[in-house]
Amino acid sequence: GEGPNGEVAVPIGDTGVYNVQGLELKPFGDIDIKITIDLSQLHPEFEFVNEYDSPNVYLKGSMNMWTPVQILDAGPDVDKGDDVAGDGIYTFVQGKNLGKHTGLLYDGQHGQFTLMFSKAEETWDMAAEYKLLTEGAVKGVKEGVRVYVSCFGSEWKEVDITFDKDSWGTSENTTVIAKCDGEPPKPECTPEGNECDPGEKCIDGKCKVWCDADEECDEGLKCKEHKCQIWCDLDEECGQGFSCINHQCQEVTVKSEPxxxxxxxxxxxxxxxxxxxxxxxxxxxxxxxxxxxxxxxxxxxxxxxxxxxxxxxxxxxxxxxxxxxxxxxxxxxxxxxxxxEEAKAPQLDSIDPGTGPVTGGTAVNLYGANFLPNPTVFFGKGLATGIQFIDSTHVVATTPSGELGGVDVKLVNSDGQETSLAGAFTYVPNKVDYANLFPPLALTSLKGKPAGEAYAEAWEPGITAGDGAGPGLKAQLGYGPEVADLPADPAKWTWADAVYHGESGNNDVWKGTLKSDAPGSYRFAFRFSMDGTNWTYADSDGSTNGLAMDKTGTWDVKEPGDGPIILGVKPAAVSVLGGTTVTISGAGFGAGLELTLGGQVVPTANVTEDTVVFTAPKHEAGEVNLTVKNPDGKSNTLGGGLTYTLQFTPDCDGDMSEWPGEMLVTTNGLESNWDPTKNALMELYAAYDDDYFYVAVYGYVEAQNYIVGYLDADYPAGTGISQLNLLFDNKGNGDLDDALSNMVSVSVPGFGAELAFGSRGMASFLEGEDLGGSTYVGWRGLEPTNNFPWLQGTVACTADMLEAAIPMATLFPNGKPAGGKKVALFVKVTNAYGGMDGLCNQTLPQFFNPEKIEEVAIVAVVNVM
Known part of the structure; x- marks a missing residue:
């Protein structure tokens, strides 16, 4: 197929043997060829090609080992030799289509070729060759075809099309002859020289822009066909909405997303x-x-x-x-x-809770069977509000106001069938739902002089949530002898109205000051009421479990000159890491005074008659007693006078290496019941500073699962969500909202989550990023329960570490309360749909009840001061 190799004359009828000249295989040359086909100039027999929608055009020839190559009408941007895109002229250039075993033509070489056409959806083996039966033989067609040669890199020169017989001698192919006049130019460079500019190499005696490896190209380019060019191999190398097609990133059609x-x-x-x-x-x-x-x-x-x-x-x-x-x-x-199925009569088995205030507003769970959507519920004769149909066995309803005593509870299905539970709910006097006494829990003062301020908080649904003092809420601070019993004997105490101080989440914070002219030891507490008759008493572990005298505050009133007296400590809280300068204020401090902190003697930096200054040493979290003792042996102890807390500022970047061991809150040693090599929780750390609350977890989950955490910002007030199956911002698409809307039930009294965070497959989201990127990782508010607010905050993960940070302004919208706050939390592994196919046993703190897998009965508690 390279043209005639020579001639030999054979007489007619001769049967002799002839030795003919051998075939000379020459090396590749320096002559390039270009072949074009203009579809508007096709032979009339091939007009059908123009009826195709975007036809495919192929060329095969002796110069490319008869391998079909698709040729394009794509213009110079594609760099295949075509001059103008979309003009109907398809172009093949040998130098643009070189392979491992093909090259340019040498002088005089014949290049036979055949053009082929197919429909857009067909491949080359279904294409029609551009040939016709002419004078009894199949012959290539040259209508619309033009051929050019370029000698030694010169401009293109059009030459005539000739015809050569194929290797069988039965048909003729269109042919271009690579013929150049004169000698090739002398090389302008040598591989050993340095004649070429940077980025060029000496190729075939010419300086050319040339590469052999990707490393030689600028960032974003690859070395392909010895040229640095935009190139892709995988879809992942292209941006969103693009795919790698024919090694080019092309925009793909995106389906709608209903x-x-x-x-x-x-x-x-x-x-x-x-x-x-x-x-x-x-x-x-x-x-x-x-x-x-x-x-x-x-x-x-x-x-x-x-x-x-x-x-x-x-x-x-x-x-x-x-x-x-x-x-x-x-x-x-x-x-x-x-x-x-065909409606059955409803059945009401139990309710929870069974009591609530006469003012109404209590959310009551009704349990039974055969409940229908949109039921009606009555408490006595009063119509309930806020009815939620959870499923056919569970309805939630909010009590109306009522009279003291028991009433029947009735549920009426939407089809009119009803059921009742006699005397199931009892209306009780309207007492404030929750109250809690803040530190300081030990005060000392001189006779006739005021002690330091005392603080407490109260929560009443619909009353304390807004700014300012809750309307109708009464608050009092009282004191009495240590032997007096509250609340059974409040008359032995002296009570005075407290002053509204500020907000703490949904709670009101109140303060008061104690003063007495009678030296002695007393107890103090706050009480709150909506009617001035029925009181809720506040002690240091909250009113949820009732009042205990040993949880009220202590107050010592002393005569002047009766030894040292501690009146105050600033700051009242320090980091467990130590290093904070603390000042004790009081009276009667003597030179050579001994200071004891939690049983440990601590050096003092400066002592005056009314101040003691020292540097807090390291200590575990919690309240510690402070004792000052003068050289004459007289002493004074302030119980719980200094609180150690988890104050620390980490880099929230998913690397926990800087977290000190003092911030470790709890661990989990239970082997995972899901693949333990892919889903496990080991350690929980927590910390806070003026700006953020931080959580850190040593643990990991596989790609489809979540690490989730729930925070109660006012523990143990009982506000927020404890039954997580009442969260239903889930649509079954596996996002974070789905994972948080799970079947977990927290049995810890006083726990109710307001915030949550999570990460699917150890994904990360950084505060300040577009919340649209927070679908599978980030922070959420839990109210409303069917449409979680997406919050700014950080969840940063590496392979086996998670760090989360939420702004203090989000955790405490009204600022940190003066007396501090307890934040309770737990962390759990769940799947992308809330663990509805069986919960993982991995929980921090460690807890798992195989008889009740949805239960969480332990939470970690962090004091924020």
Whole structure:
């Protein structure tokens, strides 16, 4: 196929043997060829090609070992030799299509070639060759075809098309002859020389822009075909919305992303026939709907946010609902619709809680069977509000106001069938729901002089949540003899109205000052009331478990000159790491005074008659007693006078190496019941500073699972969420909201989470980033329970470490209360759908009850001062 190799004359009829000249295989040359085909100039027999939608054009020839090459009309940007994109002229250049075993042509070499055409969806082996039967032989067609040569890198020169017989001698192929006049130019460089500019190499005697490896190219380029060019091999190398096609990043068509937000109603009979309104986003005309695997009927798209349809028949229970747009974009609402069998009479078995104030407002759980959506609930004759249908066995209702005593609880299904539980709920006097006494819990003062200020907080639903003192809330600070019993004998105490101080989350903070002219030892406490008659008493572990005298504050009133007296400590809280300068204020301090902190003698830096200055040593978290003792043996102790807390500022970057051991809160040694090499929690750390509250976890989860944590910012007030199965911001798409809406139940009295964080597969989100990137990792508020607020905060992860930080302004919107606050938390491993297929046993603090896998009965508590 390289043209004639020589001639030999053979007489007719001769049967002799001839020795002919051998075939000379010459090295590659310096002559490039270009072949073009203009589709507007095709032979009339090939006009059908122009009827194709974007036809494929191929060329094969002796110069490329008869390998079909698709040639393009893509212009110079593609760098395949085509001059103008989209002009109908397809171009092949030998020098742009070199392989490992092909090269440029030598002088006089014949290049046979054949052009081929196919439809866009067909490949080269289905293409029609550009040949016709002419004078009894198959011969290539040259209409619309032009050929050019470039000698030794010179400009293109058009030459004539000739015809050579193929290797069988039965047909003729179109041919270009590589012929150049004169000698090739002398080389302008040598590989050993330095004649070329940076970025060029000496190739075939010429300085050319040339590369042999990716490292020789600028960032973002790859060395392909000895040229640094934009190139991709994998989709991951392209940006979002692009794919790697023919080694170029090309934009791909993205399907629509319909979303189902709600169904109304979300239940109906198993026979089907329920008209349902589906609300969502990006709903397109022609959308279809399925309930489980069965198609809905009469689907009518009202707008891009709403459609109606009629349910098919289905099996009793919850089923998935799927909407699919005509372009294939779809969304599934897991357990979005409940099929209900023929209605049975409801059955009410129990309620919780069974008591509440006469003013109403108590959220009550009703448990039983055969509940239908949209029930009505009565407490006595009063109609309940805020009714939530959880499922056919669980309804939540809020009590109306009532009269003291027991009342029947009645539930009426939407079909009119009802059930009652006699005397199940008892209305009690309206006492403030929660109260808590803040440090300092030990005060000392001189006779007739005021002691330091005392603080307490109170929470009453609907009263204390807003700014300012809750309307109608009464607060008093009182003191009495240590032997007096509260609340049984409040008359032995002296009470005075307290002063509103500020807010602590949903709680009001109050303060007061004690003063007495009678030296002695006393107890002090706060009390709160809505009616001035029924009081809730505050001690240091909160009112949830009642009042204990040993949890009230102590107050010593002394005569002047009766030994040293501690009146105050600033700051009242220091870091467990020590190093903080502390000043004790008081009276009667003598030179040579001995200071003891929690049984440890501490050096003093400076002592005057009314101050003692020292540097706090390291100490474990908690309250410690301070004792001052003069050389004459007289002493004074301030119980719980200094509080050690987890004050520390880490770098929240997913690397926990800088966390000191003093910040370790709890550990877990229970082997994971999910693959322990992929899902485990080992250690929980916590810390805070003026700006952030920090949590750190040694642990890890695999790609589809979550580490989640829940925080109670006002423990043990009992506000917030303890039954996490009441969280239902979940649509079954595996995002963080799904993972947080799980089946966990916290049995710790007084725990109620307001905030939560989580990470799927150890993903990270940094504060300040677009919250749109927080779908699978980040911080959430838990109110409202069906639409969690997405919060700014950091969750930074590495392979086996998680660090989380939430601004103090988010944790305490009204600022840190003067007396401090207790933050309770726990961390758990769950799957992307809230662990509804069985919870993992990995919890910090360590706790797992195999008989009740959803229970969490231990939480970690951090004092924030």
């Amino acid at each position: 979303k189902i937000l709600s169904l109304e109603p979300d239940s109906g009979p198993v026979e089907g026939g329920t008209l349902v309104t589906l609300s969502g986003t990006q709903l397109a005309d022609g959308a279809t709907v399925k309930f489980g695997g069965a198609a809905a009927e009469n689907v009518t798209v009202l707008s891009d946010t709403s459609l109606t349809c009629v349910t098919p028949a289905g099996a009793a229970g919850k089923t998935a609902v799927t909407v699919t747009n005509p372009d294939g974009g779809a969304d599934t609402f897991i357990k979005g619709f409940t099929y209900i």
